[in-house]
Amino acid sequence: MTRGLPLDAIDSRTVLRLYALVVGPIGFAILAWGPMWLGGPLNGQPWGVNALTRLAGACAIASALCAHASSLVENPLDRRRWLGWFLIAHAIVLAITYVQIHAVWDDAAPIEVRWAFIGLFFVTAGLYGGWIRHGGDPAPLSHYWGWLGAPPPGASTLLETAYQEQMREAGAQEERHRLARDLHDSVKQQIFAIQTAAATAEARLDDDQAGVRQALAQVRTSARESMAEMDAMLDHLRTTVVENAGLIDALKRQCEALSFRTGARVDFHAAPLPGVDALPTGTHQALLRVAQEALSNVARHARATEVQVTLAPAARTLDLTIVDNGRGFEKDDVRHGMGSENMRERIRALGGSLQTTSHPGQGTTVTAWVPLLVEEPAVYLKRAFWPGATGTALLILLAFDASRTSYLPFAVLMALDSARYVAAWRRARRLQTVAS
Amino acid sequence: MTPIRVVLVDDHRVVTQSLKAWLESFPDIRVVGVAANGESAIDRIVEWSPDVVLQDLLMPGGIDGIETTKRIRQLCPSTRVIALTASIDEPRMTGVLRAGASGYVRKNAEPEALVDAVRAVAKGRTVIDPAAARALAEATDTPSESLTPREIDVLRLLALGQSNRDIAAALGVGEETIKTHVSRVLAKLHVDNRAQAIVEALRRRLVSVDEL
Numbered sequence: 001m002t003r004g005l006p007l008d009a010i011d012s013r014t015v016l017r018l019y020a021l022v023v024g025p026i027g028f029a030i031l032a033w034g035p036m037w038l039g040g041p042l043n044g045q046p047w048g049v050n051a052l053t054r055l056a057g058a059c060a061i062a063s064a065l066c067a068h069a070s071s072l073v074e075n076p077l078d079r080r081r082w083l084g085w086f087l088i089a090h091a092i093v094l095a096i097t098y099v100q101i102h103a104v105w106d107d108a109a110p111i112e113v114r115w116a117f118i119g120l121f122f123v124t125a126g127l128y129g130g131w132i133r134h135g136g137d138p139a140p141l142s143h144y145w146g147w148l149g150a151p152p153p154g155a156s157t158l159l160e161t162a163y164q165e166q167m168r169e170a171g172a173q174e175e176r177h178r179l180a181r182d183l184h185d186s187v188k189q190q191i192f193a194i195q196t197a198a199a200t201a202e203a204r205l206d207d208d209q210a211g212v213r214q215a216l217a218q219v220r221t222s223a224r225e226s227m228a229e230m231d232a233m234l235d236h237l238r239t240t241v242v243e244n245a246g247l248i249d250a251l252k253r254q255c256e257a258l259s260f261r262t263g264a265r266v267d268f269h270a271a272p273l274p275g276v277d278a279l280p281t282g283t284h285q286a287l288l289r290v291a292q293e294a295l296s297n298v299a300r301h302a303r304a305t306e307v308q309v310t311l312a313p314a315a316r317t318l319d320l321t322i323v324d325n326g327r328g329f330e331k332d333d334v335r336h337g338m339g340s341e342n343m344r345e346r347i348r349a350l351g352g353s354l355q356t357t358s359h360p361g362q363g364t365t366v367t368a369w370v371p372l373l374v375e376e377p378a379v380y381l382k383r384a385f386w387p388g389a390t391g392t393a394l395l396i397l398l399a400f401d402a403s404r405t406s407y408l409p410f411a412v413l414m415a416l417d418s419a420r421y422v423a424a425w426r427r428a429r430r431l432q433t434v435a436s
Numbered sequence: 437m438t439p440i441r442v443v444l445v446d447d448h449r450v451v452t453q454s455l456k457a458w459l460e461s462f463p464d465i466r467v468v469g470v471a472a473n474g475e476s477a478i479d480r481i482v483e484w485s486p487d488v489v490l491q492d493l494l495m496p497g498g499i500d501g502i503e504t505t506k507r508i509r510q511l512c513p514s515t516r517v518i519a520l521t522a523s524i525d526e527p528r529m530t531g532v533l534r535a536g537a538s539g540y541v542r543k544n545a546e547p548e549a550l551v552d553a554v555r556a557v558a559k560g561r562t563v564i565d566p567a568a569a570r571a572l573a574e575a576t577d578t579p580s581e582s583l584t585p586r587e588i589d590v591l592r593l594l595a596l597g598q599s600n601r602d603i604a605a606a607l608g609v610g611e612e613t614i615k616t617h618v619s620r621v622l623a624k625l626h627v628d629n630r631a632q633a634i635v636e637a638l639r640r641r642l643v644s645v646d647e648l
Contacts, residue, residue, distance in 0.1 A: 184522055184523060185448075188522050188543065189448040189450055189451050189522065189543075190450055192450075192451055192454070192522070192543045193448075193450035193451055193453065193454040194454075195547060196451075196454040196455055196457075196458045196547050197454045197457065197458070199458055199546075199547035199548070200454070200457045200458040200461050200547075203458070203461040203462075204461050208461075211457070211461070214457065215454075215457055218450075218453065218454055218457065221450075222450055222454070225450070261448075262447075263449045303447075303473065303498070327498075
């Protein structure tokens with residue numbers, strides 16, 4: 001871990017916007033005047049150099065636009081897509097520049113220049129690829145290395161499974177603490193109210209009929225509310241919520257319990273959900289935990305009067321959103337306890353993302369995105385085909401013309417990309433076999 | 437007899453609701469204000485000017501019970517504060533007593549005990565829940581100077597919740613003398629107020645928890 005580096009303070013979105021700001025105008029300049037700088041056909045250069053230069057300028061502009069777009073969208077899976085286009089445009093620019101170097105040096109570029117360029121390509125590909133892998137989360141930059149060979153979203157490696165296991169262990173402890181806190185904060189207060197109201201009824205029995213009736217009504221209300229709160233808490237203890245109906249019922253109970261506990265108006269809205277097959281294993285459980293943690297935080301810190309909980313599928317994701325109109329907090333104020341970190345890991349293990357935004361006096365919004373597993377195993381194979389074929393073609397070219405060593409890194413990247421999808425295909429097929 | 441003016445501060449709606457009904461079952465107590473958090477209680481405390489504030493120790497967001505007690509005591513020195521809590525939390529308990537609370541009552545207590553506590557505190561006595569006092573006595577461990585036999589007598593009576601006037605009557609001396617004794621005892625024990633002195637008396641086994 002390289003936590004604590006000054007780099008970690010940099011938000012990846014800021015970097016992307018900065019990139020767009022710098023590279024966009026440069027791309028435009030290359031598109032407009034690039035051929036003149038390099039020397040056009042009038043100077044005896046081949047025509048192709050002009051076209052390639054313009055293409056590089058256009059791609060630079062495109063990469064800047066994609067970078068900017070990815071810094072704007074909220075949904076991390078959309079962000080990943082924009083980052084994908086960004087990387088492709090970026091790679092084209094680098095490739096053309098490399099070819100141009102050859103042209104300018106008349107195929108005799110110094111070896112240092114060649115290797116420096118290949119190094120540059122790997123570093124940028126690794127860095128930007130890391131952003132794609134992490135969905136452009138505003139996470140520390142030091143997390144973004146080591147993208148190559150990472151699995152596509154929705155699938156987890158053995159290593160990640162072991163890590164998840166560890167997080168679960170640590171989370172269980174936190175879970176118990178929270179349960180104790182919640183019991184103390186909800187049911188115990190209700191029982192106090194029942195006891196006090198019963199005493200009131202007793203004390204007023206002789207000369208205050210209306211008072212007795214009111215006290216008894218309080219006893220009944222508190223008993224009913226504490227029952228609902230107990231139900232919500234029992235959901236914490238149950239380990240399996242596997243179907244949509246179960247998740248929706250459990251979320252309803254959580255919302256009801258929160259309104260009893262805080263007096264806030266809690267609205268719950270659930271749109272028709274995608275089938276269980278379309279969701280990564282453990283989605284229901286993870287979303288319920290996120291809701292519990294977020295609602296518990298609302299009860300304990302927010303002083304909200306209105307809370308909205310929404311569970312609805314988007315184009316590629318299932319989104320859970322919890323919005324309150326409470327006090328909010330400064331970014332630095334929030335203590336990242338094991339609880340919220342555990343929630344984040346759970347969602348990330350599903351290939352999704354969790355985000356908390358808040359400003360003092362403006363409430364807090366917690367959003368969890370879980371990717372839908374809409375893809376059949378065959379889709380992964382189809383995706384593996386193009387990078388595989390391109391890589392192979394590049395290798396064949398290299399075999400015929402040994403001077404084109406510059407193709408090697410591209411071929412290797414293509415092969416790795418192809419291998420990722422083949423691995424994903426095998427995993428998806430295995431999951432399907434297990435399911436059937 | 438003018439009724440005891442009480443203000444309730446608790447973030448749990450059900451608690452303030454039921455407490456209000458319960459306390460108002462007694463003609464000598466009147467609930468003059470209810471607040472859901474420390475800030476709103478502080479905002480209106482001068483306007484309400486209660487005799488006793490019954491206040492939750494743990495409140496979500498904003499200032500906690502300890503800070504609330506401190507500010508109430510600053511704004512309204514004649515107002516006495518009872519910390520009402522659902523659990524024994526030794527550091528918080530010490531904190532709220534140091535902040536100037538005159539009582540510490542658990543929500544586990546019988547409702548009647550709560551009324552007794554309000555009446556006692558309004559009379560200038562100090563009330564600490566026996567179970568809480570036990571926890572506190574076990575946790576406290578600070579060296580302090582030795583007391584004279586007279587001071588021990590004073591501390592004992594003080595620990596039993598008696599006011600200066602009660603102690604003066606019991607020992608057959610003037611109230612001023614007792615005041616001097618009490619301040620000397622507090623200084624020797626390195627404590628700020630009577631509530632903490634009680635804890636110290638428990639620790640020194642001058643009184644037993646059962647006597648409280």
